[in-house]
Amino acid sequence: MLKVLRNVSVIAALASMVTLTACGNSNTATNTTGGSNGSSGNSGGDILVGLQFPLSGNEAKMGEDMKQAAELAADEINAAGGVNGKKLKLVAQDDASDPQTATAAANKLVSQGVTAVVGGYSSGATIPATGVYHQNGIPMVVTAANSQKISDQKFPEIFMINGTTVHQADIATDYMVNKVHGKKIAIIHDNSGYAKDLAEKTKADVEKAGGQVVVFDAVNPDESDFSALISKLKQAQPDATYWTAYYKAGGAFIKQFKQQGVSGVIGVGDGSNDKTLIQIAGKDAAEGTFITTSPTAEFLPEGKKFIDEYKAKYNAEPGPYSALEYDGVKVLADAIKRAGSTDQKAIVEALKKTDLKTLSSQVSFNEEGTLKKSNFIVLQVKDGNFAALK
Amino acid sequence: MGLHLTTDMFVQQLVNALIIGSFYALIALGYSMVYGIIKLLNFAHGDLFMFGAFIGYTVLAKLTGTGSSLLGILIAFLIAMLVTGFLGMGIERMAYRPLLKAPRLSILITAVGMSLFLENGVMAAYGAKPYIMPVTLPTAAFSFLGTKITYSQIGIIVLSALLMVALQLFIHKTIYGKAMRAIAIDQTACSLVGINVKKVISLTFFVGSALAAAAGMMNATYYGNITFMMGFIFGLKAFTAAVIGGIGNIQGAVLGGLTLGVLETFGTLVIGSEWKDVFAFLILILLLVLKPTGILGEKVTERM
Numbered sequence: 001m002l003k004v005l006r007n008v009s010v011i012a013a014l015a016s017m018v019t020l021t022a023c024g025n026s027n028t029a030t031n032t033t034g035g036s037n038g039s040s041g042n043s044g045g046d047i048l049v050g051l052q053f054p055l056s057g058n059e060a061k062m063g064e065d066m067k068q069a070a071e072l073a074a075d076e077i078n079a080a081g082g083v084n085g086k087k088l089k090l091v092a093q094d095d096a097s098d099p100q101t102a103t104a105a106a107n108k109l110v111s112q113g114v115t116a117v118v119g120g121y122s123s124g125a126t127i128p129a130t131g132v133y134h135q136n137g138i139p140m141v142v143t144a145a146n147s148q149k150i151s152d153q154k155f156p157e158i159f160m161i162n163g164t165t166v167h168q169a170d171i172a173t174d175y176m177v178n179k180v181h182g183k184k185i186a187i188i189h190d191n192s193g194y195a196k197d198l199a200e201k202t203k204a205d206v207e208k209a210g211g212q213v214v215v216f217d218a219v220n221p222d223e224s225d226f227s228a229l230i231s232k233l234k235q236a237q238p239d240a241t242y243w244t245a246y247y248k249a250g251g252a253f254i255k256q257f258k259q260q261g262v263s264g265v266i267g268v269g270d271g272s273n274d275k276t277l278i279q280i281a282g283k284d285a286a287e288g289t290f291i292t293t294s295p296t297a298e299f300l301p302e303g304k305k306f307i308d309e310y311k312a313k314y315n316a317e318p319g320p321y322s323a324l325e326y327d328g329v330k331v332l333a334d335a336i337k338r339a340g341s342t343d344q345k346a347i348v349e350a351l352k353k354t355d356l357k358t359l360s361s362q363v364s365f366n367e368e369g370t371l372k373k374s375n376f377i378v379l380q381v382k383d384g385n386f387a388a389l390k
Numbered sequence: 391m392g393l394h395l396t397t398d399m400f401v402q403q404l405v406n407a408l409i410i411g412s413f414y415a416l417i418a419l420g421y422s423m424v425y426g427i428i429k430l431l432n433f434a435h436g437d438l439f440m441f442g443a444f445i446g447y448t449v450l451a452k453l454t455g456t457g458s459s460l461l462g463i464l465i466a467f468l469i470a471m472l473v474t475g476f477l478g479m480g481i482e483r484m485a486y487r488p489l490l491k492a493p494r495l496s497i498l499i500t501a502v503g504m505s506l507f508l509e510n511g512v513m514a515a516y517g518a519k520p521y522i523m524p525v526t527l528p529t530a531a532f533s534f535l536g537t538k539i540t541y542s543q544i545g546i547i548v549l550s551a552l553l554m555v556a557l558q559l560f561i562h563k564t565i566y567g568k569a570m571r572a573i574a575i576d577q578t579a580c581s582l583v584g585i586n587v588k589k590v591i592s593l594t595f596f597v598g599s600a601l602a603a604a605a606g607m608m609n610a611t612y613y614g615n616i617t618f619m620m621g622f623i624f625g626l627k628a629f630t631a632a633v634i635g636g637i638g639n640i641q642g643a644v645l646g647g648l649t650l651g652v653l654e655t656f657g658t659l660v661i662g663s664e665w666k667d668v669f670a671f672l673i674l675i676l677l678l679v680l681k682p683t684g685i686l687g688e689k690v691t692e693r694m
Contacts, residue, residue: 058518191664217662217663217664218664219663219664220663220666222620223663224615225406225410226663227403228403228406228656229658231402232659235396235399248520252614260402260538276519
């Protein structure tokens with residue numbers, strides 16, 4: 001028995017070593033920008049703005065891209081004299097894209113005395129954090145996270161400037177039914193919360209728009225073989241097929257879809273907005289695939305100036321959510337200016353009345369704190385790259 | 391959403407079923423061989439399938455380069471089999487041999503630990519993102535009963551069949567094969583008559599791992615992408631296949647693999663793609679209830 005125990009513990013030690021190396025960099029890191037480390041409250045005439053996104057772990061790059069965009073926006077605002085004569089000071093907390101770390105990060109921002117928060121990358125981490133901000137009456141502009149569940153909480157302090165699944169389903173339906181003139185639509189998801197939600201909303205929208213959903217099916221998230229589903233699609237002869245799940249399986253799906261010559265156009269949701277999709281599918285198979293996605297800087301009319309400034313400052317390309325984070329800081333600054341103070345209730349009221357032209361769209365909020373008008377755009381794969389739809 | 395099975399759809403699905411079944415069968419062979427000889431369920435075996443795919447990818451990406459040269463693929467294929475075979479031997483030597491006399495549970499848990507080690511080791515070395523195979527299989531096809539079948543698909547089925555036949559010959563026509571069969575029956579007696587038991591066990595791991603790598607490499611070129619977790623579900627399915635056929639039985643592994651491939655593919659067609667894995671493991675549960683020894687399994691005195 002002792003021997004067994006010893007062996008088990010050796011294995012356990014080995015396994016934990018491996019796990020530790022695998023996630024060795026996911027410790028909570030505090031990241032303060034602009035030297036405001038340790039300064040709590042809005043003393044010194046600065047407006048302290050909290051930032052929350054993953055700065056460690058798998059999604060660290062996304063957070064870094066957002067942080068730099070926020071700094072760019074704050075620098076611009078401060079260079080133009082700040083807000084109501086005060087400078088914006090940013091303080092970033094790492095949520096590691098993890099619900100527990102996010103709650104801790106949110107509490108930390110609260111104790112640091114931030115006036116408001118701009119950020120939120122993954123919905124899973126953002127949802128618990130919004131609860132903390134709500135309890136403390138702190139307004140938050142959610143920039144990247146876009147689950148309907150965030151607004152379903154009905155927290156008056158929380159405003160989302162990325163379109164939700166409702167907005168995305170709208171634009172996907174519009175494209176498939178009105179632009180492609182599709183009558184028979186197929187929708188495929190992978191049973192994950194986000195993909196299923198988008199698939200169901202799109203189905204309802206398509207039916208409302210007069211289309212017919214001929215195949216509505218789900219696959220396993222890590223599936224590599226879609227032969228049975230493809231046969232089913234081939235028989236149903238859809239005019240358009242919409243994949244709402246993620247890029248890895250999505251790439252393989254597109255590849256097999258084209259190999260078997262299923263009829264109609266194929267498109268994917270923003271979970272598949274990653275160039276790896278094109279690589280997995282293969283350049284030829286991916287050609288012509290449409291993508292519904294949040295606005296990224298390179299496809300926005302005003303985006304070029306932003307990209308140039310971003311590149312000049314950081315010598316790197318902005319990330320997929322940089323433009324939205326930049327917009328988020330601008331939206332908040334605009335609201336603080338109109339509120340005329342750093343009183344959080346006044347800021348919330350001002351945010352409700354927002355009507356601001358930003359990089360990504362004309363931002364104004366409905367009752368739920370989500371965008372009045374969808375800011376989703378449709379892209380298309382052209383020569384192995386995403387391109388704006390002509 | 392009514393679905394009726396046309397001839398062309400049936401043929402197409404049958405080819406798909408044979409391909410998936412071949413992958414399952416090749417991995418199941420290693421499971422069954424190892425179980426047959428040392429009564430160990432080597433749960434790290436699915437990850438050797440993954441490891442083989444990564445070695446194949448690395449060879450293609452670094453050495454033979456892109457393009458769909460069949461020679462390049464063949465070289466990568468052989469190197470992947472060889473390297474993974476030696477890794478399998480190494481795993482046996484380092485992780486399992488010291489525990490051969492220990493209670494069965496220790497070695498089983500070691501196998502689970504080894505599986506985690508391989509998955510996370512590859513993730514640490516390569517990263518978590520999916521890798522795209524630098525080669526594509528030729529897409530030339532011929533028409534058969536109203537459906538398109540590519541030569542690559544036929545190639546995979548034929549190559550798998552050749553490997554299985556070769557293994558069969560190896561086990562039944564060579565002295566090492568005879569030794570393997572003998573050890574499966576009685577290890578102690580084998581040592582007494584002078585068979586180098588350790589060497590033969592080592593060889594069994596080499597052969598089993600090389601077959602898994604062959605499946606991994608074929609799977610990678612067929613689907614075009616690989617990730618560090620790809621071996622997990624394939625390992626479980628192959629284990630299911632081995633149990634269906636009767637674990638420890640070589641023909642059973644092949645039969646189980648193909649049976650699972652066919653049942654899974656046609657089952658998925660009828661009840662929906664999201665039920666694919668559920669369906670496969672439902673078959674496993676039903677079989678364990680109705681005929682626990684598997685299709686070709688012999689009476690076993692001990693079952694884990």
